[in-house]
Amino acid sequence: MLVAVCLLVWPGGDAASESAPIVKIDGSSTVYPPTEAVAEEFQKAHHGRIKVTVGISGTGGGFKKFCRGETDISNASRPILKEEMEVCQKNGISYYELPIGFDALTVAVSPKNTWATAMTVEELKKIWEPAAQNKITKWNQIRPEWPDASLVLFGAGSDSGTFDYFTEAIVGKAKSSRGDYTASEDDNVLVQGIERNVYSLGYIPFAYYAAQQKKLKAIAIVGKNGPVLPSHETVKNGSYQPLSRPLFIYVNAAAAKRPEIREFVEYYLTQGRELIAEVRYVPLPDQAYAMARERFAKGVVGTGFGGEPEVGLPVEEILRRSPKQ
């Protein structure tokens, strides 16, 4: 019976594809939806002659595998860190650092919240810094005219890249946050929590806000030129700061000599723009894709960051830097 089932289920012409080359990708869960979309279309475009696999093991977990040479491409929601660079170097692995799109964090409140529309980074810092724990517990402690009601906070769990980035951008130090809030690695849980309580406030990735705009109200972040709401335009033109960040793929330079990897990366940097918008992420400006393609074509390896997290850099600026190994 088992044999019969096998024969029924397996598509017939598998003999040809058994030897098909595989593009192995792993890494960040944030970069997963765009990469999945590109992988899906790429395989269709090649009629299954090239196989693509995508795993989710987090940016850090992805780099561990990447620097051991187990994967061809690593999805990353932050630049490679110093320790990771050292491991890569020790194992003789050089890489291309290619931005593929933006992710923006959205500070959101319930749609029933009538008072809060814009906040400054200082105000957000006052809410989220470690010193705020058990002290900043009411809305009127942030602004006196806001209600005398308890502040119900929702945020990312400490294992996620979202948590790292938010704390880096708002508090000024990665992973430094108050602990007395509802934390979840599942952003859909956060969306529900924020929606249901009038006095809630939380931060979630932009794609989750974009998918649930009726259930949430985004808070504008007050910058140099007044309050800015998160949107495709404000993220792309760099005015939504400091809560927007570029997402990357890291490509193993030795693997990139293989035609299937080369084709996949080129496909990503040309066809990726529409697919990225389709999965509700923000594509890069056209010029940035051109610069990334050029960097890949010319064989410029290394990172533009030097192993330190930096916040609020325009992508073109990153691509203009001469990268280090």
Place this chain on the structure above:
Amino acid sequence: MIRRRKIAEALFKLLSLSALALAIGTLVLLFGALMVDGLGRLDWQFLTSFPSRRASQAGILPAMVGSTLVMLVTACVGIPIGVAAGIYLEEYARRTWLTELIEVTVTNLAGVPSIIFGLLALGLFVYTLGLGPSILTAGLTLALLILPVVIVTTREAIRAIPVHIREAAFALGATKWQTVSDHVLPYSAAGILTGVILALSRAIGETAPIVTIGALTFIAFLPPAPVTSQPPYVSFEWLMSPFTVVPIQMFAWVSRPGEDFAANAAAAGLLLVGMTLVMNGLAIYVRYRMRKRVSW
């Protein structure tokens, strides 16, 4: 006096009944919610499609095939080793401090969190033995995970066979092996099977150790078929293939932005429950057949 005891009796009955209702009620509620969300999505397209960024085109095929093949490896490795170990400990081993120690260790192993098995497998199978993140590695990992449960239930089942059956066999001049293979094993098979199926049902829902050894999330092709059209007609290439399993696919869908993937996740949940039910049903049927054959 008698009345008071009768009241106590009635109260206890009520208490047990409500405990049962709570357990069954939770199950029915959970299953019902899954049905409402996922039943509409569970169609032929869903069962035969690969994952996709569009919820309505996404399917569960590679995860389903992956789960089935991993369970196949787990069953082929875990059951023979577990049952053999159980028989040895119960029938052959002399009672020494060493067997006592092994017993305690096995019982403790049954309570070790599954992620620990994943970490062990990552070091041993993936790196030291170089098996990579393959179906074989996943199957072996889950086999290790179910081993303690299989051993413990095997021993329980064997212990339930009355001693006089063994003594009768020995009295007629049967060797130990004849006694075990002709009497002890057939009589205890039903009990062993129950334990095995419970263990496999646990294993099919495991996510943590599978993620640890490096299972994928997006995979739009199937492992090489185990049956080929050319001689020798059987291929074991699939053992080394990359894979994903149903719980991982389900989790990936739950955590997607927006609500369109929620139905997919619910449908995957239904499928997982369905696979477990089929396995349990099969076990109950086989056990029924075996019980009928045994007559003392």
